[in-house]
Amino acid sequence: MQQNYSSRLLEETVDEFATLPGIGRKTALRLVLHLLKQDDKTVEHFGNTILRMKAEIKSCKTCHNISDSEVCNICADPYRDKETICVVESIRDVMSVENTQQYSGVYHVLGGIISPMDGIGPADLTLGSLEEKVKKGACSEIILALSTTMEGDTTNFYIYRRLKDFQVTISTLARGVAIGDDLEYADEVTLGRSILNRTAFEDTFKK
Amino acid sequence: MQQNYSSRLLEETVDEFATLPGIGRKTALRLVLHLLKQDDKTVEHFGNTILRMKAEIKSCKTCHNISDSEVCNICADPYRDKETICVVESIRDVMSVENTQQYSGVYHVLGGIISPMDGIGPADLTLGSLEEKVKKGACSEIILALSTTMEGDTTNFYIYRRLKDFQVTISTLARGVAIGDDLEYADEVTLGRSILNRTAFEDTFKK
Numbered sequence: 001m002q003q004n005y006s007s008r009l010l011e012e013t014v015d016e017f018a019t020l021p022g023i024g025r026k027t028a029l030r031l032v033l034h035l036l037k038q039d040d041k042t043v044e045h046f047g048n049t050i051l052r053m054k055a056e057i058k059s060c061k062t063c064h065n066i067s068d069s070e071v072c073n074i075c076a077d078p079y080r081d082k083e084t085i086c087v088v089e090s091i092r093d094v095m096s097v098e099n100t101q102q103y104s105g106v107y108h109v110l111g112g113i114i115s116p117m118d119g120i121g122p123a124d125l126t127l128g129s130l131e132e133k134v135k136k137g138a139c140s141e142i143i144l145a146l147s148t149t150m151e152g153d154t155t156n157f158y159i160y161r162r163l164k165d166f167q168v169t170i171s172t173l174a175r176g177v178a179i180g181d182d183l184e185y186a187d188e189v190t191l192g193r194s195i196l197n198r199t200a201f202e203d204t205f206k207k
Numbered sequence: 208m209q210q211n212y213s214s215r216l217l218e219e220t221v222d223e224f225a226t227l228p229g230i231g232r233k234t235a236l237r238l239v240l241h242l243l244k245q246d247d248k249t250v251e252h253f254g255n256t257i258l259r260m261k262a263e264i265k266s267c268k269t270c271h272n273i274s275d276s277e278v279c280n281i282c283a284d285p286y287r288d289k290e291t292i293c294v295v296e297s298i299r300d301v302m303s304v305e306n307t308q309q310y311s312g313v314y315h316v317l318g319g320i321i322s323p324m325d326g327i328g329p330a331d332l333t334l335g336s337l338e339e340k341v342k343k344g345a346c347s348e349i350i351l352a353l354s355t356t357m358e359g360d361t362t363n364f365y366i367y368r369r370l371k372d373f374q375v376t377i378s379t380l381a382r383g384v385a386i387g388d389d390l391e392y393a394d395e396v397t398l399g400r401s402i403l404n405r406t407a408f409e410d411t412f413k414k
Contacts, residue, residue: 006280006301007273013260016253020238031227033299035257036264036273043261046223051254053220053239054247066214066243073213092240094213 064109064126066091074106081105083140087130087159089113089147097145108133113146114155122158134166141169148175271316271333273298281313288312290347294337294366296320296354304352315340320353321362329365341373348376355382
């Protein structure tokens with residue numbers, strides 16, 4: 001449906017919002033009309049925050065997480081175990097693991113996952129700097145916390161092959177039936193795997 | 208769920224996006240991470256477009272539609288019938304009517320609808336300038352194109368009472384069964400009204 005915007009400025013702004021993922025032109029129009037109704041200061045703050053974020057946000061030089069300074073809060077925290085590195089795909093996964101409050105090591109953000117379909121190969125990820133850290137003997141364990149998809153497993157195997165000759169323990173996230181799941185509805189691959197990889201009772205409920 | 212953002216700048220931007228209607232913090236984060244992945248120029252353009260829109264967009268002094276100049280495209284169009292004024296609630300409704308390509312008159316945007324629940328009274332709408340136009344005898348017909356809700360009808364009656372003594376025809380949108388609707392599922396109020404207000408066969412299918 002071709003919309004007849006009476007203002008070119010409005011149309012341009014709608015176009016910009018419509019480039020965001022999951023935002024169509026109808027939603028974009030709703031967002032822009034909402035912004036138009038706000039007072040000048042609010043909208044200025046909105047626009048300026050976006051500009052400032054892009055201009056000032058940095059990537060942590062150690063773990064490639066986003067950060068306001070050269071080294072991110074997590075890498076700079078003296079209470080964090082620097083010898084354990086959790087390898088994740090993206091910044092968002094760092095947040096997910098942090099939210100569990102079960103992890104006190106540091107991270108390494110790959111910036112993607114090996115996916116030939118999308119043209120993403122090992123060279124596009126931050127694997128070089130990960131290997132560097134391992135080579136220096138700076139870490140004792142690498143936890144591969146990637147998605148349990150085809151691409152995730154490809155990346156898992158690739159990293160394993162590249163690092164297995166170094167003095168480092170490589171582990172992956174436990175796979176099994178999700179907590180709260182009804183067995184009836186668990187898929188057979190997951191359920192089969194969780195029988196093969198069954199855990200000692202005491203380990204399952206350990207603190 | 209408290210998210211642990213490793214960057215204050217990121218958090219602020221997410222907060223800004225989360226103020227938009229229908230955008231929660233999860234969606235906001237997705238949008239912001241998308242923007243972060245774009246190159247500098249794209250994001251700058253995004254931010255600047257918002258700032259420019261708010262700073263430069265105007266309200267048409269004749270019809271209160273948004274516009275890039277003092278008078279909007281529709282009011283400035285010499286082929287538009289200036290004697291017919293379609294009264295709508297918002298800019299969005301102007302677009303809806305324009306999209307039908309069935310209307311060649313001009314508009315008057317009220318900027319809202321009388322709604323005591325939301326504290327919106329006649330004084331909050333652009334009714335003064337509408338009355339002014341009618342008083343000057345500049346128009347021959349007022350088409351009330353408001354929502355067929357309680358608030359819309361309240362506003363319809365209010366405008367009718369205020370303008371009925373002037374030399375002007377006041378009409379409202381036709382109400383009836385929507386085109387493409389199954390009679391079985393039409394609500395009884397609409398169906399009842401469409402029987403009372405039945406239209407001559409020739410009129411129903413007139414061009």
